[in-house]
Amino acid sequence: MNILEDTAQGISSMRIRGAGRIARAAAEALMEHAKLVEAESPEEFRQTMLEAARHLLATRPTAVSLKNGLLHSLKGLKIQLPGDGASADVEALRTGMIEAADRFIAFSNGAVAALAEHGSKRIKDGFTMMTICNSSAAVGVITKAHRDGKKIKVYACETRPKRQGLITVRELAAAGIDVTLIVDSAARTYMKQTDLVFVGADTVTAQGNVVNKIGTSQVALCAQEARVPFFVCAESYKFSMDTLEGDLVEIEEREPEEIADPSDFPGVKFGNPVFDITPAKYINAIITESGLIPPQGAYDVVKTLKEELDDTQL
Numbered sequence: 555m556n557i558l559e560d561t562a563q564g565i566s567s568m569r570i571r572g573a574g575r576i577a578r579a580a581a582e583a584l585m586e587h588a589k590l591v592e593a594e595s596p597e598e599f600r601q602t603m604l605e606a607a608r609h610l611l612a613t614r615p616t617a618v619s620l621k622n623g624l625l626h627s628l629k630g631l632k633i634q635l636p637g638d639g640a641s642a643d644v645e646a647l648r649t650g651m652i653e654a655a656d657r658f659i660a661f662s663n664g665a666v667a668a669l670a671e672h673g674s675k676r677i678k679d680g681f682t683m684m685t686i687c688n689s690s691a692a693v694g695v696i697t698k699a700h701r702d703g704k705k706i707k708v709y710a711c712e713t714r715p716k717r718q719g720l721i722t723v724r725e726l727a728a729a730g731i732d733v734t735l736i737v738d739s740a741a742r743t744y745m746k747q748t749d750l751v752f753v754g755a756d757t758v759t760a761q762g763n764v765v766n767k768i769g770t771s772q773v774a775l776c777a778q779e780a781r782v783p784f785f786v787c788a789e790s791y792k793f794s795m796d797t798l799e800g801d802l803v804e805i806e807e808r809e810p811e812e813i814a815d816p817s818d819f820p821g822v823k824f825g826n827p828v829f830d831i832t833p834a835k836y837i838n839a840i841i842t843e844s845g846l847i848p849p850q851g852a853y854d855v856v857k858t859l860k861e862e863l864d865d866t867q868l
């Protein structure tokens with residue numbers, strides 16, 4: 555199987571998961587595909603790359619990071635062509651694509667690290683944090699505080715049905731952090747002993763609402779009730795340009811088998827929405843690679859992204 559197909563299958567089956575990771579994996583697949591594509595003309599090369607990008611985009615509908623990662627990479631098709639004939643032009647496009655995808659991957663990794671720097675400053679020695687699911691951005695913030703010598707504790711929600719909380723506790727424990735795995739319904743109980751909440755994001759809307767793993771909005775409600783600051787860790791490519799025009803974010807619904815075997819429950823329906831929406835009013839700040847912004851600042855991030863990516867089509 556080629557890397558394009560392998561990545562597409564990996565993302566849709568969630569073997570490759572996490573909003574940032576799927577964006578980087580898609581950019582890498584596009585880059586590897588660009589290296590191999592045989593095209594007679596620049597137009598054929600462009601068309602082939604666009605089709606590949608659309609195939610990758612169709613794998614998961616909610617995380618806008620996937621779309622933005624692909625758009626950042628497709629900027630490579632916009633370069634000035636030498637005009638030396640088809641083959642030189644195809645080679646120029648190929649190089650442009652490879653460089654643009656590579657730039658996005660480096661930018662994304664750098665953004666996660668910069669975000670960790672900013673976010674970790676909010677964590678004081680002796681603090682206890684809560685998180686849900688497995689967000690490399692949120693885990694990055696917490697581990698940075700630990701590396702800086704702060705003595706911290708973490709409550710990590712299990713995150714039914716796929717239990718990505720188990721990945722989080724393994725990562726935090728491997729880093730030497732005092733971590734406790736809790737079931738999702740224990741979030742309110744443990745919020746009383748929590749100082750800060752850090753979660754990831756799959757999509758941030760222009761209005762400052764955050765789409766993240768199912769259960770996140772309940773954690774936010776518990777935090778609000780207990781007056782515990784609630785922070786979202788989201789690099790700028792997780793902000794959605796489409797929401798500027800009022801588009802709603804599609805919430806992915808996955809197979810019932812992730813919850814239980816339907817054949818054991820004749821006559822029972824299953825609901826398995828993968829994400830929920832945390833309204834801006836429950837969010838203290840969104841941590842980006844440029845620093846902390848209030849959720850109301852999401853509009854400006856989206857506007858900047860639009861200026862950068864709007865002439866790239868997918």
Ligand code: RI2
Pocket residue numbers: 570571572573574575686687688689690691692718753754755756766767828
């Ligand atoms: P990072 C994940 O989605 C979780 O919702 C997580 O909070 C979010 O992506 C962000 O992850 P899924 O792929 O980019 O598990 O911070 O459905 O790693």
